[in-house]
Amino acid sequence: GTALMADLLVRAPLGEWPGRTPGICHISSGHVAEAVYRGFLERFGVPIRQSYGRTECSFITSDPAPVAEIRPETVGFPSPGVEIRCGETPEAAVPPGQPGRVWIRCPWRSEGYGYPPNMQALSREDGWSGTEDVGTLTPEGRLILLGRLDDCFKTSGGYLVSPAQVANALRTHPGVLDSVVVPVPRRGAAVIGVL
Numbered sequence: 001g002t003a004l005m006a007d008l009l010v011r012a013p014l015g016e017w018p019g020r021t022p023g024i025c026h027i028s029s030g031h032v033a034e035a036v037y038r039g040f041l042e043r044f045g046v047p048i049r050q051s052y053g054r055t056e057c058s059f060i061t062s063d064p065a066p067v068a069e070i071r072p073e074t075v076g077f078p079s080p081g082v083e084i085r086c087g088e089t090p091e092a093a094v095p096p097g098q099p100g101r102v103w104i105r106c107p108w109r110s111e112g113y114g115y116p117p118n119m120q121a122l123s124r125e126d127g128w129s130g131t132e133d134v135g136t137l138t139p140e141g142r143l144i145l146l147g148r149l150d151d152c153f154k155t156s157g158g159y160l161v162s163p164a165q166v167a168n169a170l171r172t173h174p175g176v177l178d179s180v181v182v183p184v185p186r187r188g189a190a191v192i193g194v195l
Contacts, residue, residue: 027051054104086099
């Protein structure tokens with residue numbers, strides 16, 4: 001399913017639902033907020049297992065951990081044979097816990113778009129492909145997605161802001177059901193607008 005589907009299932013009235021849930025509920029499109037993860041687990045008794053993938057590479061991460069070890073803020077560990085680094089380049093990877101562009105290298109990636117000899121390469125010669133996603137790795141190697149490079153904006157104070165990361169932080173407050181964060185233009189830069 002998708003993150004939106006999980007969110008709707010947590011909020012929707014179920015009526016005379018018989019109470020049978022699949023043994024595994026897998027989300028592969030978008031990150032599930034922790035409140036949705038906890039609500040889904042409480043309502044259906046099954047944790048959401050998140051993953052991360054790209055059309056060009058298929059599954060990049062998954063979380064095969066036992067239920068008690070699943071961490072809802074992550075999209076799992078790199079799949080077998082996949083390498084992940086976060087940073088400006090794969091050679092300049094940042095330490096765990098620090099954000100950076102997500103880079104992947106896997107043996108089953110697409111070589112590019114189009115047809116030979118006019119194919120647009122998707123990765124560098126060494127096999128690393130940069131995504132438009134911003135993330136960080138945990139010390140044990142799980143990937144946490146923080147947003148997208150093309151969604152980030154600079155504030156009037158000069159800070160680079162991921163609106164998805166701010167919205168997710170706001171959603172952790174018990175009085176917030178949902179949130180949206182957008183840049184509000186102001187004399188050549190932006191301030192953060194929150195709804």
